[in-house]
Amino acid sequence: MEQRELRLKEFAVELFKINAIKFGEYKTKVGLMTPVYCDLRVLVSYPKIMGILSDLIIDTLHTIESQEVICGVPYTALPIATIVSFKTNLPMVMRRKEAKDYGTKKLIEGIFQEGDKCLIIEDVVTSGSSILETTKDLIKEGMKVTDAIVLLNREQGGEKFLTQHGIKMHALLTMTSLMKYLKDAGCVTEESCKKVGDYLKNSQVTTNSVVTKRSKRLEMTFEDRFPYAKNEVAKRLFKIIIEKKTNLVLAADLTDATDILNLAESVGPHICSLKLHVDIVEHFNDNFTSTLSQIAKKHNFLLFEDRKFADIGKTVEYQYTRGVYKIASWASLVTAHSLTGHGVLDALLLARGSNELGVFLLAECSAKGSLIDEKYTNATITMGKNYSDLIAGYVCQQKLFVDEPGYLQLTPGVQLGVSGDDLGQQYNSPSSVILEGGADVAVVGRGITKAGNPENAAKEYKDLLWAAYLQRVKQ
Structure with a gap:
């Protein structure tokens, strides 16, 4: 096993140990029921794991064409992006979910120049709609967005959807690789892997309808x-x-x-x-x-x-x-x-x-x-x-x-x-x-x-x- 893959496997097991990967019946953000849920909000309580994650993201960042700024999708990805910014000295901007009604009334906070290329960092992608929403707000401010690094691609249509909108997604883990690493480490059974695999085949998100509906x-x-x-x-x-x-x-x-x-x-x-x-x-x-x-x-x-x-x-x-x-x-x-x-x-x-x-x-x-x-x-x-x-x-x-x-x-x-x-x-x-x-x-x-x-x-x-x-x- 190559060094990077070994690090990803160890990272996947750490996620399981801190209960960031849950098994049962859960509803995703886009309303689908799922047998596996990734609650990555708990990561902020584990500095060591946050450090491992940021290093994995930085390794991926080095394979992407140069970027001027980075932006974490609110809210879970904000602390992740902050650590990456600190370690790389790459400036960060922050997107608000709603503009303020006082002060500068900005939706995008931070220092940037018109035409800057902005790398998006996200935790989990199902439909890709959250990344697209962030992208639209960044573009309104004059920035360019071509790439996004995500911790987990749930493999339910989000990557294809983002590609259609000109955004290349770079995932540290896919749901398939995550389940494989957990099975190899004895954390889950073959039966659980099959259940998740069947779910992925039968629960693809119609991303166009998701994004359209959110605006209607x-x-x-x-x-x-x-x-x-x-x-x-x-x-x-x-x-x-x-x-x-x-x-x-x-x-x-x-x-x-x-x-x-x-x-x-x-x-x-x-x-x-x-x-x-x-x-x-x-x-x-x-x-x-x-x-x-x-x-x-x-x-x-x-x-x-x-x-x-x-x-x-x-x-x-x-x-x-x-x-x-x-x-x-x-x-x-x-x-x-x-x-x-x-x-x-x-x-x-x-x-x-x-x-x-x-x-x-x-x-x-x-x-x-x-x-x-x-x-x-x-x-x-x-x-x-x-x-x-x-x-x-x-x-x-x-x-x-x-x-x-x-x-x-x-x-x-x-x-x-x-x-x-x-x-x-x-x-x-x-x-x-x-x-x-x-x-x-x-x-x-x-x-x-x-x-x-x-x-x-x-x-x-x-x-x-x-x-x-x-x-x-x-x-």
Whole structure:
């Protein structure tokens, strides 16, 4: 066995020993189930192995045409690229996943010149989409990308896809060689190798569809989008939507606590979330939210307080956690304005503590004569991208953030046969709000709360909204 191959075998065994190679049933980033999963994020806790890895990458780097800078694909490959940069004295640039809404607002950080050739470093490649996304951002800044060094090629179509886009992939290990090295070292059985081999033959990624879908939120199913959600409450909402086959949010804008509880009990099976304006509830007490939480748990929907936080950070913190309503103790979802800046989101991020919280940022509204303009809407979307683990989505009326499948579009103002009221509320039909407006979840209020039979009305809206969604994704 040649010296390099021996080093790769020893490296593969070290990965196995630190549990970076796992066997079982796991879901990959692109949504495929796999019997073997490579969790290389643990590498940062093993400096010696990181050193071995960087040396292997540097050996490969010497076989590639000269490069001016390197860039690690965020996030796992960033520390790897940093060590390689240090050892080779090759400058490094860093790609952000979202541009900042303050300071320089850069997406690519670091010093580089237009026309510089940038080598990409990545940990694992399945479809190649992450490398392509990084490449596009580097090219936008004037750099050139022709090569990428990866730790592991899963051999599921990524290499071919990258080649089609002018990027040559240099892999230290393939899934085949990894399994061979582990079998030779007695770490896995022949049966495991066969299972992985059969999986590779039958689970090739259609990379064109993967990349296309990631840029088309409106054409993706909720199942396909779920892996891209970063906010924990958004993930829960995706699961509820998928399990119950409903994208209906009920606006329970009633003033009597008992009426709200009775309404929640009757329509609970048909909704994914119940939205309140808790400050209009008369005779409010803790027993009301406690009972409502029990109903939500029974019927599997989320409680949503439409507070529209829009004050200085400290006030927002108190509004969310204290006072009569103690919103943090029962609401999984809230709304917020971007009007007063990112301090609102900083406050909610800090105040949520161990609670799960998802925020819908108000980018547009359904009120006639609203002063929200396009500039404000775009700035709101940009702000939200810098708080991806807090933001569940955006409240808006039209197709926005179409390249961000992990966020949900919530659209209010849905009612059958009515165009508006005398106080400026404008309504859309269930089908138009999904198909034309781009909504993922739609808010219905008076169409249900004022109906003779709210349960039947909720089921009707649920069915209409779901049918429109299925038509949109052509299921």
